[in-house]
Amino acid sequence: MSIRLMQGNEAVSMGAIAGGCRFYAGYPITPSTEIAEVLARDLPRIGGKFIQMEDEIASMAAIIGASIGGLKSMTATSGPGFSLMQENLGYAAMTEVPCVVVDVQRLGPSTGQPTAASQGDVMQARWGTHGDHPIIALSPTSVKQAFDLTVTAFNFSEKYRTPVILLLDEIIGHMREPVELPDFETVTRAERTITNLSPEEYRPYGDTINDVPPMANFGEGYRYHITGLFHDPMGFPTQRLDEIDHWIERVHRKIERASHDIILTESDGVERAETVVVAYGASARSARHAVKMARQHRQKVGMVTLYTIWPFAEEEIDRVARTARRIIVPEMNLGQLALEVERIAGRGKVKRVTRANGEMVTPQMILEAIEAG
Amino acid sequence: MMNNVYLHDPEMTELEQDLLKKIEQNEAWLSSSETLQKLRKSKRFPSIWCAGCGIGIVMGALIRAIDRVGLKNDQVALVSGIGCTARMPVYMDFNTLHTTHGRALAFATGLKIARPDMEVIAIMGDGDALAIGGNHFIHAARRNIGITTIVVNNSIYGMTGGQYSPTTPIDGKATTAPYGNIEPPFPICDLAKAAGATYVARSTVYHALELDKYIEQAIRKTGFSLVEAVSYCHTTYGRLNKLGRPVDMMRNLKEQSITQTAAKDIPEDELEGKIVRGIFCNIERPEYTAEYEKVIARAQQSDESSEARRAGGI
Numbered sequence: 206m207s208i209r210l211m212q213g214n215e216a217v218s219m220g221a222i223a224g225g226c227r228f229y230a231g232y233p234i235t236p237s238t239e240i241a242e243v244l245a246r247d248l249p250r251i252g253g254k255f256i257q258m259e260d261e262i263a264s265m266a267a268i269i270g271a272s273i274g275g276l277k278s279m280t281a282t283s284g285p286g287f288s289l290m291q292e293n294l295g296y297a298a299m300t301e302v303p304c305v306v307v308d309v310q311r312l313g314p315s316t317g318q319p320t321a322a323s324q325g326d327v328m329q330a331r332w333g334t335h336g337d338h339p340i341i342a343l344s345p346t347s348v349k350q351a352f353d354l355t356v357t358a359f360n361f362s363e364k365y366r367t368p369v370i371l372l373l374d375e376i377i378g379h380m381r382e383p384v385e386l387p388d389f390e391t392v393t394r395a396e397r398t399i400t401n402l403s404p405e406e407y408r409p410y411g412d413t414i415n416d417v418p419p420m421a422n423f424g425e426g427y428r429y430h431i432t433g434l435f436h437d438p439m440g441f442p443t444q445r446l447d448e449i450d451h452w453i454e455r456v457h458r459k460i461e462r463a464s465h466d467i468i469l470t471e472s473d474g475v476e477r478a479e480t481v482v483v484a485y486g487a488s489a490r491s492a493r494h495a496v497k498m499a500r501q502h503r504q505k506v507g508m509v510t511l512y513t514i515w516p517f518a519e520e521e522i523d524r525v526a527r528t529a530r531r532i533i534v535p536e537m538n539l540g541q542l543a544l545e546v547e548r549i550a551g552r553g554k555v556k557r558v559t560r561a562n563g564e565m566v567t568p569q570m571i572l573e574a575i576e577a578g
Numbered sequence: 579m580m581n582n583v584y585l586h587d588p589e590m591t592e593l594e595q596d597l598l599k600k601i602e603q604n605e606a607w608l609s610s611s612e613t614l615q616k617l618r619k620s621k622r623f624p625s626i627w628c629a630g631c632g633i634g635i636v637m638g639a640l641i642r643a644i645d646r647v648g649l650k651n652d653q654v655a656l657v658s659g660i661g662c663t664a665r666m667p668v669y670m671d672f673n674t675l676h677t678t679h680g681r682a683l684a685f686a687t688g689l690k691i692a693r694p695d696m697e698v699i700a701i702m703g704d705g706d707a708l709a710i711g712g713n714h715f716i717h718a719a720r721r722n723i724g725i726t727t728i729v730v731n732n733s734i735y736g737m738t739g740g741q742y743s744p745t746t747p748i749d750g751k752a753t754t755a756p757y758g759n760i761e762p763p764f765p766i767c768d769l770a771k772a773a774g775a776t777y778v779a780r781s782t783v784y785h786a787l788e789l790d791k792y793i794e795q796a797i798r799k800t801g802f803s804l805v806e807a808v809s810y811c812h813t814t815y816g817r818l819n820k821l822g823r824p825v826d827m828m829r830n831l832k833e834q835s836i837t838q839t840a841a842k843d844i845p846e847d848e849l850e851g852k853i854v855r856g857i858f859c860n861i862e863r864p865e866y867t868a869e870y871e872k873v874i875a876r877a878q879q880s881d882e883s884s885e886a887r888r889a890g891g892i
Contacts, residue, residue, distance in 0.1 A: 228692060249877035254691050254870060258684065259717040266681040266714075267688030270657075273675065274692025296678050423673040424693045426652050430668055432676035439620065441668060442676075 208385045213351040213377040214281075216384060217307055218243035220355025221279050223389040225363075225396075226305070227253040228276040230267035232260055232286060235319040236375040237309035240281040261286035265293035268304045273431065275422035277359055281307035283375075284326055285316065288333070294368055295334030296433045301410070301418070301456065303362035303397055305355070307371045309378040310486075310537075312563040321563025322375035324486055327541040330370045331515050337453060339460035341467055342370040342515040346489040348382040354512060360395035361467060365459055366417050372514060374537065376487035376565060400427065410452070411438040416459035460516060469512035470521050474500075478507030480575050481529040483522065483546055485511040488535045488566050495571035506575055517545045526550035533558060533574050535566040594624070616641040616651065618671045626665050630824030632783035632809030636730050637666050639786055639807070640699070643793035647697075655698045657686040659711060662737045662811075663703035663730040680710030683718040686725050694867040697726070697797060704731040705743040708764050712744070719773035722801040723866035727775075728793065729766055729804065732811040740814030747851070751818045770804040771859045777803035778859035783810075784831040785855060792857065801865045808835070808853050 211219075218240050221229070229248055231241040241257065248255045254276070258264040261282050268278035282290065287308045297304050310326045312318035326333075330342040341361050345351040355371060362369040400407050400419040409429045410418050421427030434442040435449045443449065460467065473496070475481050480499075484492035489510045499506045509525060511518055522545075526532065532550050534543040535558040543557045558574045560566045590598070627633050644654060654672040658664035660679035667674035673696070677685045682700045690698040700718075707715050707729045718725060734752060735741040742752035742759045745766065749758040771778045777799040779792040789807055796803035810816060810827035821827055831853065838856025841849055 228688065230688060246877070249870075249874040250880070252874060252878075254874075256687070256691060256870075258687070259713050262681060263684035263687070263714055263717070266677065266684035267691070269677075270675070270685035270688025270690075271692040272688075274689045274696075276692045278688070278692075292678055293681065423655055423675075423689065424652065424696045428651055428671055428673050430674045430676065432668070433678060434676070441621070 208383050210381050211348055211384050212239060212379060212381050213345070213348045213373060214239035214309065214379065215243050216348045216351040217281065217355045217371065217373065217378075218247065219386060220352040221305070221359070222247060222251065222253070223352070223387075223392045224356035224359035225277045225394045226279045226359060228268065228271040228278040229253070229255045229280065230258050230264040230271070230278070231280045231282065232258055232264050234261070234283045234286045236311055236378050237281045237283045237307065239378075240307060240309075261289040262293060265290040265297075265306070269293060269297050269300070269302050272302050272304050273423050275425070277303070277363065279305040279307065279359075281309065283309050283311045283319070284313040284323070284329075287326055287329060291329075291333040295336060295338060297368040298334065298338040298340065298456070299433050300431050301366040302368070303366055304368050305358045305362055305371060306368060307355075307373065309373040309375060311375050312561070318563045320375065322487060322537055322565065323561070323563065324372075324374055324488065324537040324541070325561065326372065327514060327536075327538065330372055337457070339367065339457050340370065340515050341365070341367060341460065341513070342372050343469070343512060344372040344486045344514050345377055345512065346486060346510060348377070348380060349384045350512070351377060352384065352386060356392055356394070357469070360393070363397040364395045364417070365463060365467075366397065366420065367460065370515075372486065374486045404428065408438045409440045410436060412455070416455050416462065464516055467513055468516060468518050468521070470518050471510040471512070472521065472525075473508045473510075475507030475509060475525050476528065477505060478529055479505040480531045480533060481507040481509060481525045482533045482535065482571060482575070483509045483511065483525070484535050485514060485542065486537075488537055491566050491568045492535055492571055494568035495575060498568065498572050499575045502576065504575055511542070514542065519549055522546055522549040526554060530554070531556060533571060535559075535571050537561065537566060612645050613638075613641050616644060616671055618669055621669050625669060627662060628813045630812055631662070632732065632828075633663050633666065633730055635783040635786050636663075636728065636789065636807045636809065637669065639789035639793050640701070640728065641670070642790045643797055646790070646794050647797050649697050649797070653695075653697050655686075655689055655693070655696050656701060657682045657689065657698060658701045659706040660737075661703040661706045661735070663701060664706055666701050680706055681714060682706065683711060683714040683725065683727065687718060687721075687723055690723055690725055691867055691870065694724070698724070699726045699728065699797070701728045701730070703736070704729060704733065704745040704766070705735045708744040708766065708769070716769065716773040719770050719775040719802050719804070721866045722774055722776055722863050724800055725802055726793075726796045726799070727802065727804045728796075728807060730807045730809050731766060732809040732815065733763070734811045734815040736811045736814050740811070740818055746815075750815065752815070753818070766806045767804070767858045774802070774863070775804050775859060776801035776861050776863050777857070779804070779857040780806040780808065780853070781855045782808040782831040782835050782853060784828050785835070788855065795857070795860075799860075800868075801863055
């Protein structure tokens with residue numbers, strides 16, 4: 206396999222194809238547009254389908270519609286478009302339709318700075334749509350990982366019947382790195398569980414051992430109802446409190462019980478560390494550099510890289526918080542994931558290193574925080 | 579939240595119970611009725627709609643049209659947004675998708691592209707289709723994607739209790755237009771035609787047989803088709819504007835409507851307030867999903883090598 210110089214956004218497109226994506230709907234927006242451009246070119250080559258919709262609301266709706274029709278589906282956007290997608294993202298969570306939403310984060314709020322990097326959508330990814338719902342969000346730190354985590358995003362969405370958000374930032378999206386992509390045929394792909402029951406026996410939202418009800422794609426003989434209203438096991442609207450409670454509990458439980466599969470982190474030298482840096486996305490690259498420098502200065506520093514942002518890696522952070530004296534959280538925002546780290550580790554232990562002007566948190570900023578003691 | 583005053587009584591009457599028992603017990607009777615084959619046996623009637631509402635007539639017309647085209651239930655996907663009309667799919671034994679407000683056509687677009695073999699029908703109210711969903715409406719028409727669209731136009735937001743919609747007549751009263759509406763209504767058929775729909779027709783819930791015919795033709799049309807079914811809302815608009823009972827409003831549809839042929843001889847200013855019924859557009863234009871198949875063929879002919887091409891075996 207040859208090594209190619211490739212952009213993060215391009216790697217996402219390749220990861221989508223390798224992961225089985227066969228439908229893309231999107232709307233142009235900086236800094237995510239390259240994903241659409243590559244897929245407009247490459248999806249039809251393999252019999253997949255691409256459409257440029259009239260806005261991001263429609264894009265999100267279209268990928269849900271296509272997924273219900275049986276195609277693995279994706280859209281990509283950035284902050285303003287991600288805001289527009291929120292209502293239908295909630296619909297996907299409510300109806301448990303697998304789909305992948307890529308958000309290449311740019312500086313906000315509002316139009317902000319389209320070509321500047323940010324990690325300002327971390328909380329929007331978690332709570333952007335209204336109501337309690339589970340969500341999975343992944344965040345790569347390199348171009349190669351943009352490929353890998355896109356495949357993972359599809360696998361999680363199909364396995365757990367849930368929308369999955371891939372949170373890139375403008376740096377990872379536009380950065381070029383030499384990458385060696387695997388042969389797509391060797392990539393592990395998860396497929397949605399299709400019901401093996403007869404149409405008469407099928408319960409689209411019935412209980413199962415893993416709390417993930419098997420799907421039936423539209424047009425394959427299983428006629429049922431899908432609604433954004435709270436629904437009973439047959440998919441019909443319900444106002445019964447016991448059925449509403451049951452739904453809320455089940456969809457949260459299905460993600461929670463799979464958390465060991467879903468939560469992807471990497472720890473480096475945290476066992477004997479006095480200071481641990483917890484980072485994700487492009488900030489993790491600065492953090493790695495800072496940790497290396499600090500170790501050269503004989504500081505006892507460890508690092509946790511979070512590849513899964515949501516659900517939050519509570520166990521890992523809790524473990525680190527028991528031994529480390531301080532936790533440093535560098536972010537290209539004013540401290541969003543730091544709130545979660547503080548929730549687990551306690552506010553006294555956590556030091557935020559923030560920057561929300563479109564520039565990267567530098568290794569120097571993190572090093573200073575480590576050495577400030 | 580529904581502020582609907584005519585919500586059905588959760589307790590069924592004896593007659594209804596009796597009927598239900600009959601339906602459950604008499605499979606032979608059930609299978610002899612084509613209409614009942616299009617309804618969900620598991621859904622209990624009466625429906626969510628107020629007694630006297632016109633939406634049920636549109637549902638009947640849709641069933642008869644699907645029946646005449648000869649579509650199997652499995653082939654049909656019925657997609658809706660939010661509102662009174664958008665509750666229709668739940669009663670019908672198709673692949674049914676009740677989506678978010680205004681977005682039925684966007685969901686339907688994704689579904690149609692994924693399953694071009696299916697007959698995808700979008701059913702919407704006037705607020706759903708033309709206010710919050712106006713953008714999707716014109717773009718679905720522009721693409722000429724093969725979706726059959728039915729807009730039940732009752733000139734008001736019924737489910738939320740009678741706010742003015744993009745089709746409320748000038749001077750009409752609504753809870754959010756207590757002094758009369760000052761916004762001119764959208765001519766739905768003109769809009770669809772101008773945006774690129776290949777079949778556009780209008781009738782009313784009084785003219786049920788005509789609706790059957792138009793919906794049937796709309797389904798048979800390969801490209802984007804639109805049927806505007808003019809209805810009424812006696813519960814909100816009728817009450818606020820003192821238009822009487824359902825029967826009065828139904829009579830009004832009969833008296834105020836005029837065929838397209840008859841309308842030709844009448845000066846435009848005299849047509850003010852009239853409902854012109856007829857087929858306003860029936861043309862041929864390349865349909866989107868068929869065109870996209872050509873895109874796929876073109877892309878696959880291209881020599882340019884790519885990462886994706888290497889993955890073609892997947």
